[in-house]
Amino acid sequence: MKQDYVQGFPAYCGFEVLRVAYGRFEVRLKVGAEHAQREGFVHAGVLATMADHTAGYAAYTTVPENISILTIELKINYFKPALGAFVVCRSKVINKGKRIIVAESELFSVRKDHEKLVSKAMITLMAVPLPEPA
């Protein structure tokens, strides 16, 4: 079920799943005071967390259920302050190797249905078999 996608820290942050497809995942955040940095923009860490979370689940859509996805590394560029009422993050898998999966996440600040690209990330993930249940 959709709510299974958001647990622990992503749930604490308030992410909400918008769309899921093979190799793709989209998440939305309603921005609150708890997401701000010093100047009142959405904190870089919130955006990095969205980028990672969304990329991880985009990768999950491409592997069997007994495979777990771990983030090896994440790189994110911040273009503009995120100032709107919502942030939307869209990820897609751009290369699927046997063990290494690479995804991109684009983050948009949303104000009155107008989207502005504020950040973009590349994420390297590893597909790891889950331990067999005893």
Add this chain to the structure above:
Amino acid sequence: MKQDYVQGFPAYCGFEVLRVAYGRFEVRLKVGAEHAQREGFVHAGVLATMADHTAGYAAYTTVPENISILTIELKINYFKPALGAFVVCRSKVINKGKRIIVAESELFSVRKDHEKLVSKAMITLMAVPLPEPA
């Protein structure tokens, strides 16, 4: 005052300042259920947020008060799952240019006073003059 260092999202995450020196900053997190990812480790986004927050404040110690610090980009590698009761993040400025400041953040999982390096980040920051008050 020390508590001024932690506002908005870093406060919501529960970061606590341990040490401040010129070009250096250290932050600690007491790990709770709200910081977890799927498998129960500390979420990659929590670690990225700590790495960014700590690097930003390390950079702040090197500039005058009328200068703001913005993150241009962040890159973080995840080595091992963070499993301990605490995470400690230590940042230092490794290059201070006129506008561009680069810092590194090392993240340690702490268990009974034993530290293990679980993650390392490089962060590119920009020093931006604050607008003059009218």
Add this chain to the structure above:
Amino acid sequence: MKQDYVQGFPAYCGFEVLRVAYGRFEVRLKVGAEHAQREGFVHAGVLATMADHTAGYAAYTTVPENISILTIELKINYFKPALGAFVVCRSKVINKGKRIIVAESELFSVRKDHEKLVSKAMITLMAVPLPEPA
């Protein structure tokens, strides 16, 4: 003139300009023995150099002639070994700020007109005014 785009190290590497447009640049390399790594694939450094070179010139198309472009940082992912007779690299500017320009470079291995995406890079560049001539 087109040959002005390729000097110094890019010329030594053998890059050849294919296309130039606003915010876009495309370069080709005929692969030789001097471009190989240990296993005979195109060396990661050749691909990083193409990614940087092409991104820099994509950025140059968006600024006046008295502005120089410097690379602040480059991040490149390697998906597959580059094995073909040619490598083609296409860059585009994905965000143009006042000082900071971000570009992406996609690298394709080319074999009998069939292209395969082997690598992708994000490059952060800075627009710097050239010193005035005396």
Add this chain to the structure above:
Amino acid sequence: MKQDYVQGFPAYCGFEVLRVAYGRFEVRLKVGAEHAQREGFVHAGVLATMADHTAGYAAYTTVPENISILTIELKINYFKPALGAFVVCRSKVINKGKRIIVAESELFSVRKDHEKLVSKAMITLMAVPLPEPA
């Protein structure tokens, strides 16, 4: 033998091995006109190639002979123009996992025995078993 470390593109670039130890590797380049970019500094691609080459061999010192090392991704920051007669690059492995090895490379511009840190890189490598000889 030492010269085996430098083949193909690294040999074409003119890298010369200075030191090898477990998890560490050091390489030097005598700078020539063929290494320049537009303004006459050492090209960003030369530095990225040194950072990758040196990190790869630092990783090789930590694995058995039947294991090959591939670069998954490389991230490099450029702090200052490299202007000296030589560039020295020192890499060390900072985390050795079963499959994923992370190394750092520091690049110094050398002028009359004075070293200046001009660039720093993080490189993610993968240890891959070589195919058995038939």
